[in-house]
Amino acid sequence: VRTQVAIVGAGPAGLLLSHLLAARGIESVVVDQRTREEIEKTIRAGILEHPTVELLDQTGASPRVKTVGNRHDGIELRFEGEGHRIDFPALTGRSVWLFPQHEVLIDLIEVRLAAGQDLRFGVTVDRVDDIETDRPRVFATNPDGSPLEIEADFIVGGDGSRSLVRAAVTGSSTGGHFREYPFAWFGILCEAPPSSEELIYSNSPHGFALISQRSATVQRMYFQCDPETDPNAMSEAEIWDTLQSCVPGTTLQEGPIFQRDVLRFRSFVSYELRRGRAALVGDAAHTVPPTGAKGMNLAVADVVLLDRALGALLNEGDERLLDRYAETALKRIWKAQHFSWWMTNMLHLTPEASEFDRRRQIGELRSVVESEAGRTYLAEAYTGWAFA
Ligand code: DHB
Secondary structure, eight states: BSSSSSEEEEEEHHHHHHHHHTTTTEEEEEESOOOHHHHHHHOOEEEEEEHHHHHHHHHTSTTTTTTTTTEEEEEEEETTTEEEEEEEEHHHHHOOOOOOOOHHHHHHHHHHHHTTEEEEESSSSEEEEOTTSSEEEEEOOOSSSOEEEEEEEEEOOHHHHHHHHHHHHHHHSSSSEEEEEEEEEEEEEEEESOOOEEEEEOOTTTEEEEEEEESSSEEEEEEEETTOOOGGGGOHHHHHHHHHHTTTOOOOOOOOOEEEEEEEEEEEEEEEEEEEEEEGGGGGTTTTTTOOOOOOHHHOOOHHHHHHHHHHHHHHHHOOHHHHHHHHHHHHHHHHHHHHHHHHHHSSOOOTHHHHHHHHHHHHHHHHTTTTHHHHHHHHHOOOOOOO
């Protein structure tokens, strides 16, 4: 197969890039190892920044984002049993939207297929080669076991945190700045009415909890746990007791739990985002811990930059934007790394925390919620910085 841009990974980054490139008249082939059903059913985060929502809506990438998604005008930070609202429109003039990632993917896949996008599921990429020439190639295996070779002008790795394209770009599958955390999230989906109109980020002596939502009848909640926790080792009653103890001041609406998972926390930034005729976007380029909901939004910001750079390269033969892609993207990536690290450390209970550490943390939370400057920083970062 011959195309202009070979995109590895049909996640939000890869699919959105194919959509934006098509609007510039640039054709692409998108391949993913997973089936369409797996992609559309995997539960990920739920919060979209203001710039992300505007882009998905205005470019037609997600026709349902504003009609099925819900606008949220604030979040609550809770500590010492008291809630403190961060009012996004009052502080920044902007809001966020709750619209789960798999819903974005359902829209993107439908829109791309309707536009005739060459989108191939169940394709395993074995290696990418010749990225330092102007005819880079992807070597892959079709679902029936036959070989697939894609020759392109450019290769994009949107293939997630275990990216294969990254190995070609950095020369190593692990090459990057890396940080681990001594906790994880125990996440549940349950059938119950919402416990709160807005999201609650709660710091408590029993650890962190996040009360989020999916719909009028389905809720998403998380509580801090040990990274080694087996999600099936806890009874529903134990899960509710733990969650409730982490949100003092609110009585949670309980209901049957129909999905549970343990999410590991990592911060990662690849040493290189581009080499020759290949570049990385989204989780292939970086990972953030989930507190603050930056993951998918950061992927979208990468794609906005790479779309422009590939437009200049392939439509005008101008490589200058591509040469600046990594430098420009990394500015936002490191701001989001800091915000995700900061929200995580400010809200979670570290296993070895001393009394000093605990009281300092409350002092930090208080200095954010009691200061308009503090609340404004949080609101600006949460609702999303304008695209570069
Ligand atoms: C959700 C996840 C997050 O990491 C977050 O900060 C807010 C909401 C969610 O899954 O709903």
